[in-house]
Amino acid sequence: MSYLVFCTFDLKNASRDDYNDAYADLAGLGLSRVHENSSNGETVIPTTSVMGTYNGESSAAVRDHVRARVKEVFATRGLKSEIFVVVGSNGTWGATTT
Numbered sequence: 001m002s003y004l005v006f007c008t009f010d011l012k013n014a015s016r017d018d019y020n021d022a023y024a025d026l027a028g029l030g031l032s033r034v035h036e037n038s039s040n041g042e043t044v045i046p047t048t049s050v051m052g053t054y055n056g057e058s059s060a061a062v063r064d065h066v067r068a069r070v071k072e073v074f075a076t077r078g079l080k081s082e083i084f085v086v087v088g089s090n091g092t093w094g095a096t097t098t
Contacts, residue, residue, distance in 0.1 A: 001055065003062045004091040007031055007070060008049040012080040019048075025073040026050045029066070035093075043095045051093070059087040 007026070011018055023033060031050035037043045045051050056062035067085045074081045 003054050003056060003059055003087050003089055005054050005062060005066050006051045006086045008084050010048060010082045014079060018079060021077055022079060029069050059089060063087045
């Protein structure tokens with residue numbers, strides 16, 4: 001089954017380069033800051049958040065897999081972080097600006 005994954009994070013004492021590296025690593029995991037929307041455009045996910053679609057047996061299994069992979073890529077770079085992962089099965093999301 002396909003699941004939508006939303007991940008937000010905070011890097012402790014990180015530089016702009018650390019954040020750029022983190023976003024590149026997350027993109028390698030299939031989690032990106034920009035997504036196609038239903039209006040045939042693109043939506044930028046708010047800062048320190050990424051989103052992607054994963055296949056898995058359950059939302060809990062996908063959550064555990066993604067959380068472990070994000071933790072792994074941040075640890076490899078020596079980044080201290082807080083990571084929050086949400087997984088949903090219907091893939092519905094919305095965005096707006098003020």
